[in-house]
Amino acid sequence: MFDPAPILTGERRALARLITQVENLTPLAEEALAALFAHTGRAHLIGVTGAPGTGKSSLVNELTKALRQAGETVAVVAVDPTSPFSGGAVLGDRIRMRDLSGDPGVFIRSMASRGALGGLARTTADVARVLDAAGFQRVIVETVGAGQSEVDIARMAHTTLVVEAPGLGDEVQGLKAGILEIADVLVLNKSDQPGAEAALRALRASLEIGHSVKADDAWQPPIAQTVATEGRGIAELLEYINAHRTYLRASGVWQQLERGRLRTELELRLRETLFSRLVNRLENGQLSAVLDKLQARQIDPTAAVRELLESEESGK
């Protein structure tokens, strides 16, 4: 039986344990997520994405410190989707903990895909929801910016920061083309380094060409110039982030984004439930027999689906 009290009061060990359960898709996690759902929807979810070498982690570190100085509580989820089997992203915790450990208003968690049985985007959303219920005012989700799963993760945020840096080379620049379009705030980090001027011009040009795919056409993504390792530009970046939140709330886009997310989640759950129900109703070996026929090319996949659904209908 799940007791929500320690989570709702942000008790750290209870939080850490529950997140592990969420990663492992346990029945307790399902129960907890259902019970906590009524307490969610308040946190500002901030996605931070960017290629390796842009200094995302330092930036998130500084942003967290700035938010703490402003009296806000912050949870950070660092996601490494590039290691599907062996895990990764464990280094980050320790480096950050040096600056932020001992502060009860900060909670940091690393996740690799290994633990994400239901898919990394789904698990990340569930973990963010737990942290939301625990009362953290800002939940920052940091991912490496390349590939669809990272885009999915960024999409679940209210405010997405895309972090760039000068001098990462042309091929890496190419990688970012799609990522740029999901940015609510662009960050040019390491903006004191050679090539910063050129990178800034390139970003401005990309923004002019790029079309927003979000619901909020009225928001023009600003560009923050930072040097995270020295804490420079962080205050300005935080102003942009807060301006975006104000805009989302005033325009009603906040509600739209949330409805879209809930709709996607509901549909996914319906698919899963319908499928498990079907499998339970089929006779033993029936799925396997259809697979035999498929593999022998005696039927095609569309016909295989028809056969299984018809036998379910008639078997009721």
Add this chain to the structure above:
Amino acid sequence: MFDPAPILTGERRALARLITQVENLTPLAEEALAALFAHTGRAHLIGVTGAPGTGKSSLVNELTKALRQAGETVAVVAVDPTSPFSGGAVLGDRIRMRDLSGDPGVFIRSMASRGALGGLARTTADVARVLDAAGFQRVIVETVGAGQSEVDIARMAHTTLVVEAPGLGDEVQGLKAGILEIADVLVLNKSDQPGAEAALRALRASLEIGHSVKADDAWQPPIAQTVATEGRGIAELLEYINAHRTYLRASGVWQQLERGRLRTELELRLRETLFSRLVNRLENGQLSAVLDKLQARQIDPTAAVRELLESEESGK
């Protein structure tokens, strides 16, 4: 009405048109894939993945030429999953076409995620199936190696090549940790460049540490050293690829892989069909009313699913 004849004889314009239909998930594509299914299962599917800068495209180009010299027909699908909205990967076509155009035994196609309505991995699998039915003996699927979707694409291949190169820096190395584990053949390209010796040692060490997650524990991934721009090492690489195919067939793993893929596909189709059937049976506005309650936190997602499924049951 779909006419399979031009596809089965490998007529290029018919192929190009059908692949566009497959990318756009049209009803004709569904019909065509069902009709062509009986003619699939013969091609050797080769996945090629690796970080930007490893020279994947040149390598695929040389591999294609070597296969052509051995009298085999080759289709290449170049996938760029890093540009989810605006497309990409169109450059590749033209560069390659210079060497290989006019050869009826080669077919090259680039795909970006934009056209992939049903998900890039699914679309890529369907395109590979069309090319398989068209009689190409080898179908090479090339993807950028980072992120889950690329891993999914590599997984659908019989033989997966992971391409590395010396001197890509530590952070990029880190990216590859998970990718290494899906390799059936490792390729150290640009092996004449500084740092090649160290990269080779690192690859050997990774192979010793890494555990295979594939069904074929008996296969030890060899390391091919190539300089694709000069055609060096390609013959040896092709020997490794062919040895892996021989191994797959002799061990029965070829059949196991195919069954696993067909099972995944069947389950996905069942989920989709069950979901559409549910949506059709619900009353107008019913889904929206449940979403309202979810958004107001009056019910949780589990309860929302229960409510919708119960109303479907009682409405029958």
